[in-house]
Amino acid sequence: MKHPGTKSVLRAGLxxxxxxxxxxxxxxxxxxxxxxxxxSPAFEGSWQGESTAQVLKPLGFTFWQAALSTLLTLLVGLxxxxxxxxxxxxxREALRLLSLLPFILPTVVVAACFNTLLGPRGWLNLGLxxxxxxxxxxxxxxxxLPAILLAHVFYNTAIIIRLVGSAWSRLxxxxxxxxxxxxxxxxxxxxxxxxxxxxxxxxxxxxxxxxFDFTSFGVVLMLGGPQFAxxxxxxxxxxxxxxxxxxxxxxxLVQLAxxxxxxxxxxxxxxxxxxxxxxxxxRANLRPPRGAAEKTxxxxxxxxxxxxxxxxxISLITRSFVTLEAARGERGxxxxxxxxxxxxxxxxxxxxxxxxxxxxxxxxxxxxYAALTVVIAIVLGLLGTYALNQPWKANRIFEPxxxxxxGASAVTLGLGFLVTFRQxxxxxxxxxxxxxxxxxLVALPMVVRTLLPALRSIPSxxxxxxxTLGADGRRVFCEVDxxxxxxxxxxSMVFAFTISLGEFGASSFLSSPQTPTIPVAIYRYISQPGAxxxxxxxxxxxxxxxxxxxxxxxxxxxxxxxxxxx
Amino acid sequence: xxxVRDIRKTYEGQTLLAGVSFEVHSGEIVCLLGESGSGKSTLxxxxxxxxxxxxxxxxxxxxxxxxxxxxxxxxxxxxxxYALFPHRTVAENVAFGLRMQQLPKxxxxxxxxxxxxxxxxxxxxxxxxxxxxxGEQQRVALARALAPDPRLLMLDEPLGAxxxxxxxxxxxxxxxxxxxxxxxxxxxxxxxEEAFAVADRxxxxxxxxxxxxxxAKELYEQPAxxxxxxxxxxxxxxxxxxxxxxxxxxxxxxxxxxxxANGQRFEVGERCSLLLRPKDALIGTVSKGLNTLRGMVQDCxxxxxxxxxxxxxxxxxxxxxxxxxxxxxxxxGFHFLPEKVLCxxxx
Numbered sequence: 001m002k003h004p005g006t007k008s009v010l011r012a013g014l015x016x017x018x019x020x021x022x023x024x025x026x027x028x029x030x031x032x033x034x035x036x037x038x039x040s041p042a043f044e045g046s047w048q049g050e051s052t053a054q055v056l057k058p059l060g061f062t063f064w065q066a067a068l069s070t071l072l073t074l075l076v077g078l079x080x081x082x083x084x085x086x087x088x089x090x091x092r093e094a095l096r097l098l099s100l101l102p103f104i105l106p107t108v109v110v111a112a113c114f115n116t117l118l119g120p121r122g123w124l125n126l127g128l129x130x131x132x133x134x135x136x137x138x139x140x141x142x143x144x145l146p147a148i149l150l151a152h153v154f155y156n157t158a159i160i161i162r163l164v165g166s167a168w169s170r171l172x173x174x175x176x177x178x179x180x181x182x183x184x185x186x187x188x189x190x191x192x193x194x195x196x197x198x199x200x201x202x203x204x205x206x207x208x209x210x211x212f213d214f215t216s217f218g219v220v221l222m223l224g225g226p227q228f229a230x231x232x233x234x235x236x237x238x239x240x241x242x243x244x245x246x247x248x249x250x251x252x253l254v255q256l257a258x259x260x261x262x263x264x265x266x267x268x269x270x271x272x273x274x275x276x277x278x279x280x281x282x283r284a285n286l287r288p289p290r291g292a293a294e295k296t297x298x299x300x301x302x303x304x305x306x307x308x309x310x311x312x313x314i315s316l317i318t319r320s321f322v323t324l325e326a327a328r329g330e331r332g333x334x335x336x337x338x339x340x341x342x343x344x345x346x347x348x349x350x351x352x353x354x355x356x357x358x359x360x361x362x363x364x365x366x367x368x369y370a371a372l373t374v375v376i377a378i379v380l381g382l383l384g385t386y387a388l389n390q391p392w393k394a395n396r397i398f399e400p401x402x403x404x405x406x407g408a409s410a411v412t413l414g415l416g417f418l419v420t421f422r423q424x425x426x427x428x429x430x431x432x433x434x435x436x437x438x439x440x441l442v443a444l445p446m447v448v449r450t451l452l453p454a455l456r457s458i459p460s461x462x463x464x465x466x467x468t469l470g471a472d473g474r475r476v477f478c479e480v481d482x483x484x485x486x487x488x489x490x491x492s493m494v495f496a497f498t499i500s501l502g503e504f505g506a507s508s509f510l511s512s513p514q515t516p517t518i519p520v521a522i523y524r525y526i527s528q529p530g531a532x533x534x535x536x537x538x539x540x541x542x543x544x545x546x547x548x549x550x551x552x553x554x555x556x557x558x559x560x561x562x563x564x565x566x
Numbered sequence: 567x568x569x570v571r572d573i574r575k576t577y578e579g580q581t582l583l584a585g586v587s588f589e590v591h592s593g594e595i596v597c598l599l600g601e602s603g604s605g606k607s608t609l610x611x612x613x614x615x616x617x618x619x620x621x622x623x624x625x626x627x628x629x630x631x632x633x634x635x636x637x638x639x640x641x642x643x644x645x646x647x648y649a650l651f652p653h654r655t656v657a658e659n660v661a662f663g664l665r666m667q668q669l670p671k672x673x674x675x676x677x678x679x680x681x682x683x684x685x686x687x688x689x690x691x692x693x694x695x696x697x698x699x700x701g702e703q704q705r706v707a708l709a710r711a712l713a714p715d716p717r718l719l720m721l722d723e724p725l726g727a728x729x730x731x732x733x734x735x736x737x738x739x740x741x742x743x744x745x746x747x748x749x750x751x752x753x754x755x756x757x758x759e760e761a762f763a764v765a766d767r768x769x770x771x772x773x774x775x776x777x778x779x780x781x782a783k784e785l786y787e788q789p790a791x792x793x794x795x796x797x798x799x800x801x802x803x804x805x806x807x808x809x810x811x812x813x814x815x816x817x818x819x820x821x822x823x824x825x826x827a828n829g830q831r832f833e834v835g836e837r838c839s840l841l842l843r844p845k846d847a848l849i850g851t852v853s854k855g856l857n858t859l860r861g862m863v864q865d866c867x868x869x870x871x872x873x874x875x876x877x878x879x880x881x882x883x884x885x886x887x888x889x890x891x892x893x894x895x896x897x898x899g900f901h902f903l904p905e906k907v908l909c910x911x912x913x
Contacts, residue, residue, distance in 0.1 A: 174649040177616050180636040181643040182663035183714055189637075192662070196653045 015387035030416025038249040066213035069152035077160025085169035103158035106502025107218025112541035113312035116319040143225035167201035207266040320538035342535030362521035372436035373500035381447030406445035414509025438506035443496040454488040573622035584774030597765030642716030648707035657691035663714030792839035801843035824904035841908040
């Protein structure tokens with residue numbers, strides 16, 4: 001089918017119908033609303049030099065913290081990538097899986113982890129207070145830049161390991177040997193051969209990390225503080241607390257422009273590959289570490305990774321089972337020790353609690369939203385994937401149209417929904433339903449990115465063979481496409497599910513006190529005084545952590561070897 | 567002069583090299599011939615210093631090289647799939663080794679141009695190596711390996727990745743370049759034709775040791791055992807048992823055949839293999855009834871200069887060359903002269 005007839009154009013159009021309508025209504029309309037708000041003449045007078053400063057300050061800080069975070073992530077990630085791509089050692093697979101876990105963790109969980117480690121009520125401070133007999137927590141790491149940076153490194157090391165590690169492990173070792181045979185010493189061979197060949201992967205991974213650090217919301221909101229507002233946090237604050245929707249809209253557009261620029265650069269760099277010439281089989285370079293230097297490196301790197309990743313996770317889970325301070329209203333005797341109370345309390349609706357419902361309702365809400373998200377994202381993603389796979393020239397325009405939501409931050413999405421669907425014309429739409437829709441928008445590009453390569457890798461000769469053997473169109477789909485797409489479909493479902501469970505940015509705009517989601521509830525509880533609130537936040541975070549850990553484990557099990565996660 | 571002494575290496579618990587020893591003299595091209603997986607490439611890497619051996623020595627002019635890292639050994643290695651640097655142009659690939667020697671820039675440029683001219687590829691200088699055809703890549707790889715003037719050149723299946731007709735053409739070219747360079751070289755291949763065409767001396771690597779060494783003519787005329795004759799594709803191998811010694815007579819499924827002992831000692835009752843070369847079959851003429859065989863013609867293929875017959879005799883298929891065609895199904899009589907029938911040891 002080199003020359004598409006009217007029939008195939010019609011088919012592509014039909015496939016596009018649903019996803020395109022969905023995107024137009026729920027992504028482009030809100031985007032337009034933000035655009036209109038930012039440039040509306042009605043506000044003309046209210047824009048002053050002061051407002052420009054209000055844009056530039058968070059913009060500058062966002063760039064600064066993102067650049068710093070990326071640099072630090074590279075510092076940990078590159079040696080780790082070298083470790084995983086070169087050495088085969090006991091526990092390698094477990095360590096690799098562990099190091100991938102943070103990437104899929106919700107921001108609120110990460111924030112809770114670091115809170116239990118470094119916060120005023122965290123292990124480190126409590127331990128030091130007990131040890132040195134202090135009455136005040138000695139370490140003030142929360143509400144500081146180091147806390148944000150640490151969380152970002154924790155989060156994104158996985159990306160460097162995955163992208164650079166995979167490129168490094170597939171780099172043909174013979175090229176390095178060839179350089180040595182031509183008289184290059186090991187350092188020259190690295191500089192002249194390994195580094196230039198890895199550079200596209202390193203730059204691409206760095207830009208991706210930068211992008212995630214740039215759009216980081218939950219971590220900065222919960223670990224930073226008012227003085228560390230990134231664009232995202234500023235949008236949130238201006239829209240929900242200052243009620244300055246105009247400024248929020250302008251910030252959203254600045255944010256969108258920046259992320260699109262970085263995403264465009266990233267996709268350009270990712271295309272810079274040297275083809276098959278530089279590739280070898282995936283595990284070809286793996287061998288046990290030899291000699292004292294390599295063994296020391298393996299041990300030290302393993303310790304660093306375990307410390308970086310496992311400590312915050314263990315800290316969160318253990319802290320959720322331990323009473324260490326008095327709950328609000330329980331003066332005097334503090335019982336320290338093991339407790340299940342924080343988990344039991346999730347089922348109670350206390351008077352004067354933050355929500356009108358027992359916390360466990362947040363879990364129920366999140367599960368319902370996540371299930372809806374999976375349905376919406378998979379149906380639209382599947383349609384969109386097949387539409388993109390049609391031999392239709394207009395798809396060149398449709399692909400970016402489809403992928404653009406990836407560049408928009410969740411907070412921008414929340415803001416857009418807020419200004420669009422709070423209008424009377426939309427009052428028929430139950431507001432909480434917007435949450436799974438927003439989550440589906442976030443998950444959709446991920447779903448398409450997982451399905452499209454899988455669909456494209458099915459040789460058309462398979463379908464042709466099936467039809468010459470007597471299968472009609474529907475049978476071909478059921479007998480050829482579906483079995484081959486099953487794994488990527490399952491992976492995208494798990495992705496959509498965990499994305500929805502952990503999504504915080506858009507949910508924080510859209511959830512009402514009656515319908516909190518888990519991350520929204522965690523955020524509310526953790527910022528409140530009282531051991532009970534804190535404990536409940538930790539209990540919920542621990543549950544969410546478990547679900548996400550199960551998710552990444554599932555993805556790793558389903559995923560075919562060789563498929564990339566991103 | 568290179569001396570390889572008693573090199574041993576195990577790979578994943580299996581003995582790969584079980585004490586390999588040989589020498590390469592100045593200006594000599596030695597061909598290392600063996601099946602794939604026999605450890606040829608590993609042996610090259612050990613000589614190059616890219617991989618450690620478990621025992622043995624690599625010496626150059628009597629000096630042990632084991633403590634010397636690969637980049638200081640002054641050996642060149644051309645890799646099986648060339649390992650051209652994909653991020654560099656043709657000229658930059660060729661210049662790499664010269665740059666590593668820290669030669670002044672004009673000299674690097676001059677020598678690069680000279681090397682490219684030698685392979686008639688000066689017009690490709692600024693091309694990316696990923697755009698080259700297989701044959702072009704092969705030539706660039708050879709030029710790159712030769713440019714820094716190594717004292718020993720090693721080639722790992724240099725023509726392995728190419729199709730047959732290109733192979734034949736490049737084989738000639740490679741032989742010319744290697745002989746013109748007068749460098750000692752170790753040429754690894756699994757292809758007999760290639761080895762016979764290029765080598766001054768051949769080494770056959772089998773079961774971790776050098777099973778036989780000699781010139782192409784020596785190997786062809788006097789293979790040391792049945793495996794080597796089979797590996798070199800010298801002809802029909804017929805299993806049998808020695809039944810008498812003087813004259814050497816072997817009992818086979820085809821009948822009792824008198825054979826030539828190939829300079830080796832046999833005992834009565836010893837199992838052996840007879841090598842019957844297709845070109846030595848005398849078809850139609852029967853002499854004294856000695857070594858006379860009968861078989862049914864099953865296939866007859868025109869090969870240009872001769873016909874290739876497939877004949878079934880005594881439950882065995884034999885290939886015979888004939889000057890004239892025979893109809894299928896014909897009961898054909900033929901015989902081999904005893905001095906042309908080689909009796910080979912079984913290893």
